[in-house]
Amino acid sequence: xxxxxxxxxxxxxxxxxxxxxxxxxxxxxxxxxxxxxxxxxxxxxxxxxxxxxxxxxxxxxxxxxxxxxxxxxxxxxxxxxxxxxxxxxxxxxxxxxxxxxxxxxxxxxxxxxxxxxxxxxxxxxxxxxxxxxxxxxxxxxxxxxxxxxxxxxxxxxxxxxxxxxxxxxxxxxxxxxxxxxxxxxxxxxxxxxxxxxxxxxxxxxxxxxxxxxxxxxxxxxxxxxxxxxxxxxxxxxxxxxxxxxxxxxxxxxxxxxxxxxxxxxxxxxxxxxxxxxxxxxxxxxxxxxxxxxxxxxxxxxxxxxxxxxxxxxxxxxxxxxxxxx
Numbered sequence: 001x002x003x004x005x006x007x008x009x010x011x012x013x014x015x016x017x018x019x020x021x022x023x024x025x026x027x028x029x030x031x032x033x034x035x036x037x038x039x040x041x042x043x044x045x046x047x048x049x050x051x052x053x054x055x056x057x058x059x060x061x062x063x064x065x066x067x068x069x070x071x072x073x074x075x076x077x078x079x080x081x082x083x084x085x086x087x088x089x090x091x092x093x094x095x096x097x098x099x100x101x102x103x104x105x106x107x108x109x110x111x112x113x114x115x116x117x118x119x120x121x122x123x124x125x126x127x128x129x130x131x132x133x134x135x136x137x138x139x140x141x142x143x144x145x146x147x148x149x150x151x152x153x154x155x156x157x158x159x160x161x162x163x164x165x166x167x168x169x170x171x172x173x174x175x176x177x178x179x180x181x182x183x184x185x186x187x188x189x190x191x192x193x194x195x196x197x198x199x200x201x202x203x204x205x206x207x208x209x210x211x212x213x214x215x216x217x218x219x220x221x222x223x224x225x226x227x228x229x230x231x232x233x234x235x236x237x238x239x240x241x242x243x244x245x246x247x248x249x250x251x252x253x254x255x256x257x258x259x260x261x262x263x264x265x266x267x268x269x270x271x272x273x274x275x276x277x278x279x280x281x282x283x284x285x286x287x288x289x290x291x292x293x294x295x296x297x298x299x300x301x302x303x304x305x306x307x308x309x310x311x312x313x314x315x316x317x318x319x320x321x322x323x324x325x
Contacts, residue, residue: 001033002311003097004304005090008038009065009083010104012293018103019043021300022057023050030304035097037087039063062086065104068293072107076115084108088116091286099287099307101278103295110147113284120320126283127159128229128290129166130236134218134243134270141167141176141224142217145279146233156180156197156226157204161322162282163224164206169318170280170310173223179212181227181235186211201226205325214238243271277302280310282319287311 006022008015015038022034027050036043037060047057062083066074079085084104091100102109106128113119113126128147131139143163148155160178167176180198182190187198189211202208212222217239227235247267254260278291278299287310291303310316 001031002099002308003033003035003094004307005035005037005060005087005094005097005100006300007065007083007087007100007102007104008036008043009062010067010102010293011291011295012103013296015039015042016046017296018300019046020050021295021297022304023047023052024297025301025304026052026056028301030301030308032304032308033057035060035090035094037062037083037090060086060090066108068105070105070108072105072111075108075112084112085116088112091288092117097286098311099289101289101291101300101303101307103291103293103299106146106290109288109290110281113281113288117288118285119283120285120316120323122323123158123283125155126281126288127155127162128232128279129163129282130279131166131171131277132217132236132239134239138173138220138223139167139171140217140222141171142232142236143224143226143282144229144232145236146229147281148229150230151193151228153193153196153200156193156228157200158323159282160201160206160208160224160226161204161325162319163226165318165322166280166282166315167223169313169315171223172313175207176223177209177221178206178224178226179209179216179222181225181231182211182213184211184213197226240271243267246271277306280306280315285316287316 008018035058040059040061043059064082066082066084091097127144129143130145141163143159167173182194247264250264278289281288291299
C-alpha cells in the first residue's frame with residue numbers, strides 16, 4: 001500500500017474539500033494510506049464525521065501554510081512550520097511514502113522540490129505536466145504548463161524527453177508523437193529560441209513531429225506538446241474556459257432537453273480539467289502532484305487515483321531513464 005503525504009492547507013476553499021476528498025477516496029476503497037499535514041483537531045473532526053477510523057490515516061500537525069502571495073523562494077528558509085515544508089520533510093525522510101499532493105503555491109512547490117526534496121540527476125529545475133483528455137482516445141501531455149516561465153532551448157529539450165517518458169509510462173503510448181509549440185507548423189516559424197530548440201529536440205531520438213500550433217491541443221496531431229510555462233499555462237486555461245463557455249451555450253440553446261444535457265456533460269468531462277486530477281512535476285526524486293488552487297473533493301479523489309497510476313507505471317524511473325540517455 002502506497003503512503004501519500006497530503007498538504008491539506010493552501011487551497012482556495014481551505015482544508016475541508018481536501019480532507020473530504022481523502023475521506024471519499026478511502027470510502028471508495030482506493031488502496032493507499034494518507035498522511036495528512038494540517039491542524040490535527042480539525043482533520044480528526046472532519047474524518048470522524050465521515051466515519052473514517054483513525055487507524056486508516058496519520059496526521060502531521062501544522063497550522064501555518066505558504067500563501068499564494070508569498071514569494072516562491074520563501075520555502076528556502078523561515079517556513080519550517082508550514083504544511084508544505086512539513087509535507088516535503090515527511091516525503092523525503094519516509095521509505096514508505098512515495099508521493100505528495102498539494103493545492104498550494106505552485107512556485108513554492110517547484111522550489112521546494114529542488115531544495116527540500118531533490119531532483120533527478122541532470123536537472124536544475126522540474127517541469128509541470130498536465131495530461132488532458134481532449135486529444136481523441138489518448139491523453140495529451142502538455143509540458144510545461146506553468147512552472148518555468150522563462151526557458152532555454154536546453155530546458156525545452158529536457159521537457160520533451162520527460163514528456164516522452166510520461167506518455168510512455170503513464171499513458172501507455174509506445175511511441176508518443178512530440179511537438180514543439182510555435183506559431184505555425186512550418187519549420188521556419190517561431191522565435192530564435194524555438195528554432196534552436198527545434199534543432200536540438202530533433203537530435204534526441206524521439207518521435208519528434210516538429211512544430212505545432214495552439215489548435216493542436218485538440219487535433220490529435222501529437223501526444224506531447226512542449227512549451228515554456230508561460231505559454232503553456234495560457235493555453236491550458238484558455239482551453240478550459242472555452243470548454244466551459246461551450247457547455248453554457250449548449251445548455252442555453254438546448255433549453256433543458258435530455259440531448260443537450262448529455263452534450264453539456266460530455267463537454268465538461270473533456271474540458272473541466274479541475275475535476276480530472278492534477279498536474280505532475282517532472283524531475284523530483286519522488287512523485288509530486290499539484291492540484292488546482294480551486295480543488296474540490298472530486299479533484300482530490302481523481303488526483304489520488306492519478307498518483308496510484310503513476311506509481312504503478314514506474315513513472316519516476318521512466319523519467320530518470322530518459323534523462324540518462
